[in-house]
Amino acid sequence: MTETVVLCVDDDATLLQALRSLLVPQLGPGHWVEIAESAEEALEICRELRDQQRHLAVVISDYIMPGMRGDELLVRLHGMAPATIKMMLTGQSDLSGVKRALAEADLYRCLEKPFVSEELVRSTRAAVRTYWERLAWLSRRSATGDPRDGLCTAPELAQLLDERLSQPAARPLCVTLIDLGEEEGSDERPLLALVQQLQRHQRATDVVGRWGGEAFLVINCNTELADAFAHAEALRQRMALQGLEGAAQLSLGVASSRPGEPALALIERAAQALQAARTEGCVQVGVAD
Structure with a gap:
């Protein structure tokens, strides 16, 4: 043993x-x-x-x-x-x-x-x-994932989230959707800085991956909504300290799982929270109802 x-x-x-x-x-x-x-x-x-x-x-x-x-x-x-x-x-x-x-x-x-x-x-x-x-x-990540940064791919994130949500008496789970909102071909420095921050500060209870375009998804396992928000806010503050112009477009949305809720519905609520934060016109973390 x-x-x-x-x-x-x-x-x-x-x-x-x-x-x-x-x-x-x-x-x-x-x-x-x-x-x-x-x-x-x-x-x-x-x-x-x-x-x-x-x-x-x-x-x-x-x-x-x-x-x-x-x-x-x-x-x-x-x-x-x-x-x-x-x-x-x-x-x-x-x-x-x-x-x-x-x-x-x-x-x-x-x-x-x-x-x-x-x-x-x-x-x-x-x-x-x-x-x-x-x-x-x-161990699984050593053989799979995006070769550019070692983060999970979107299909892997969706599969893992489905597995977590289907477990009986599941422990608290949240998701955090992160989007730089940059157009293709723009300055890549904010994107690289975000990837570095996600890798460097990934908690043992988190699973991090690309969700598409310049968007990333964090599965906050064993995490209450308040803790997921605090972690997202810490990321926002660290990105603000980077001093990169593109980082000003960063938006984040956090949502906590509901009993019986499908994975994509949970992510959609996080996306709505992200969009609400972006609509406010300043960099902040949105929280789903």
């Missing part, structure tokens, strides 16, 4: 032992819980696991720690292990670090301290499952 590692990071040694005692019996055979009392120790463990070719599936980090804070740790870990699922524990009301982790480290979930044991176990199990789903998707 392939070993799956969950890394818990906190400067409170007592809490770390409690997390290990809670998770080890709940995750079961084939899972190993590592602990680190600082961000620096966590980074070293990550390097060791990478050298040993072991699977670091999930990192659960405290937010406020001496030295390096949890958001900075997760951003650095994302650069080292982008497929690893990142979770944060925090007892602070300051959301700036959470927002940064969402935008730059594909934060999967944020849990408040003191945490509820059942919720933490449930979230960790889901995160482990998402990690292996992510690896399977990456």
Whole structure:
């Protein structure tokens, strides 16, 4: 059985032992819980696991720690292990670090301290499952997709979305439609910048691909509407910082799935939200009703 590692990071040694005692019996055979009392120790463990070719599936980090804070740790870990699922524990009301982790480290979930044991176990199990789903998707992508940028093709996106929506008791799912609105033959720099942003900041819970023309579709798996909107807004802000004229035409539409709704109907609602945002005459993110 392939070993799956969950890394818990906190400067409170007592809490770390409690997390290990809670998770080890709940995750079961084939899972190993590592602990680190600082961000620096966590980074070293990550390097060791990478050298040993072991699977670091999930990192659960405290937010406020001496030295390096949890958001900075997760951003650095994302650069080292982008497929690893990142979770944060925090007892602070300051959301700036959470927002940064969402935008730059594909934060999967944020849990408040003191945490509820059942919720933490449930979230960790889901995160482990998402990690292996992510690896399977990456394996499939190695042999398929658009050779220009490695993103999914439209047929693949439609098939995957149908599969997700057909699952019983499906977890929250949203789609984000992104369109530059450029005419063929115009400056390609905004398009290339958008592709780079989509690749660099793709979260483990996202599937990204071309939808046609200068449009892209993101399937936000295991994601509530508010989180999908926050991720889309972070993309909009990063594109605005590019300083490229064509980026001013960027429009985004976000929609959350409804029970029994076909894939194309969900995408159409995202398209309507995108068009409504474009009609407003400024770059913004539209949200479907």
